[in-house]
Amino acid sequence: MVSYILQEARDYCCERGSSLHACYLDAQSAFDKVWINGLVYKLHQLGVRGKLLRVIFESLQNCTSLVLSCGFVSEP
Structure with a gap:
């Protein structure tokens, strides 16, 4: 799709x-x-502890990313 648009x-x-x-x-x-x-x-080594570290870790587990550009969404 990007090639076509270009x-x-x-x-x-x-x-x-x-x-x-x-x-x-x-x-x-x-x-x-x-x-x-x-x-x-690394975050733990830098002093991030407790709930904040747990929230970061759990939010990154099994997550996928998509990119939205000009109304088009990428594959995960």
């Missing part, structure tokens, strides 16, 4: 003689590689 934007700008500036962000890498237990350990 091609359409390119064609639109070329037909009108205007510039097209594009930026691509691969957000998948930011979300799927976090080691939850390691993150919780």
